Amino acid sequence: MNAIVYHGPQKLSLSPKEIPIPLEHEVLIQVKAAALCHTDLHFQDGTLNLNSTNFTLGHEIAGTITKVGPSVSPQLIGKRVVVYYYVGCGACEWCLKGEEQLCGSLKSEFGFISDGGLAGYLKCPSLNCVSIPDSLSFEQAAPIGCGVTTAVHASKRADMKSTDTVVVYGCNGVGYGLVQLAHNMSCPTIIAVARQEIHRSTALKYGATHVIDGTDSSTVAASIREATGGEGASIIYECVGLRETMDACVGWAGGLGKRGRLVLIGYAAGSENDFRCHPIPLVVYEQSVIGSVGATLDDLKEAVQLVADSKVRTHVDSCIGISEVLGKDGGLARIKTCRCNGKIVVNDFTS
Ligand SMILES: [Zn+2]
Numbered sequence: 001m002n003a004i005v006y007h008g009p010q011k012l013s014l015s016p017k018e019i020p021i022p023l024e025h026e027v028l029i030q031v032k033a034a035a036l037c038h039t040d041l042h043f044q045d046g047t048l049n050l051n052s053t054n055f056t057l058g059h060e061i062a063g064t065i066t067k068v069g070p071s072v073s074p075q076l077i078g079k080r081v082v083v084y085y086y087v088g089c090g091a092c093e094w095c096l097k098g099e100e101q102l103c104g105s106l107k108s109e110f111g112f113i114s115d116g117g118l119a120g121y122l123k124c125p126s127l128n129c130v131s132i133p134d135s136l137s138f139e140q141a142a143p144i145g146c147g148v149t150t151a152v153h154a155s156k157r158a159d160m161k162s163t164d165t166v167v168v169y170g171c172n173g174v175g176y177g178l179v180q181l182a183h184n185m186s187c188p189t190i191i192a193v194a195r196q197e198i199h200r201s202t203a204l205k206y207g208a209t210h211v212i213d214g215t216d217s218s219t220v221a222a223s224i225r226e227a228t229g230g231e232g233a234s235i236i237y238e239c240v241g242l243r244e245t246m247d248a249c250v251g252w253a254g255g256l257g258k259r260g261r262l263v264l265i266g267y268a269a270g271s272e273n274d275f276r277c278h279p280i281p282l283v284v285y286e287q288s289v290i291g292s293v294g295a296t297l298d299d300l301k302e303a304v305q306l307v308a309d310s311k312v313r314t315h316v317d318s319c320i321g322i323s324e325v326l327g328k329d330g331g332l333a334r335i336k337t338c339r340c341n342g343k344i345v346v347n348d349f350t351s
Pocket residue numbers: 088089090091092093094095096103104105106
């Protein structure tokens with residue numbers, strides 16, 4: 001089979017790999033769709049280096065179970081599923097609470113430290129599979145595995161409520177999910193900040209009440225204040241993670257209001273993108289800075305249900321073959337240079 005293999009920073013290749021054999025509690029999935037993610041770029045450029053190499057990238061995975069290990073019911077064969085990409089140790093306090101994304105001794109993390117879904121096949125524990133309804137195509141389902149479920153998790157970290165004034169800073173994958181979750185919750189003010197007009201108009205379609213052009217980030221805080229009657233937002237989801245975008249959120253004149261929660265989801269390489277803020281405005285405004293990483297298995301189940309019920313839609317930019325992932329006009333390069341709206345999904349693993 002063909003696979004997109006990570007050999008280290010700047011070293012990705014399309015390479016042949018053996019089809020894996022499912023062990024004891026595992027299943028073999030024929031991958032039908034795998035979405036590309038900004039995180040894949042972080043591997044490519046060296047921002048994310050988890051000291052593991054020579055594994056297949058791809059953590060937004062949908063497919064069909066074609067084989068099962070000895071301890072798994074053969075009735076699962078033929079099931080259409082999305083994959084939860086963490087396999088925790090099962091014994092630490094976080095795993096016992098169902099928060100595998102915080103496990104310090106992960107057994108696997110598909111597409112991060114172990115073989116992911118940018119390949120014809122993937123094996124994983126049967127418990128990591130979440131069924132998808134027939135009404136969803138594989139292409140619609142794959143981006144749930146990270147894009148939607150990351151948004152669901154972040155909204156819980158923010159403790160989002162119907163009274164919140166919400167800013168989604170950076171709209172493409174996770175951002176569209178967050179806009180729709182805030183819309184479902186009937187939040188009165190939902191502000192989407194994006195540099196590209198196409199991203200702003202898509203956010204409006206998904207329920208944003210205001211859009212702000214983020215091209216000049218030095219003007220964003222004032223625009224958020226204006227849209228919130230001077231109060232500032234009660235939640236900002238920061239999906240970009242550049243110094244200038246984070247600066248627009250905090251400080252005396254930042255976009256975040258009193259007792260506001262800044263949820264950091266995106267990040268970028270280099271100390272020039274360290275988060276910085278003098279504590280005084282944080283203290284005086286009683287603001288919180290919250291990190292949010294990945295999701296729990298329950299978050300993924302909830303995300304699948306939301307998409308199945310048409311409450312959240314995954315936004316697919318285009319579908320490509322596995323040979324079109326790398327290269328200067330490949331899928332990853334298009335994400336890097338913002339030449340896509342929504343998810344680029346690989347749905348052809350032969351060419
Ligand atoms: Zn654990």
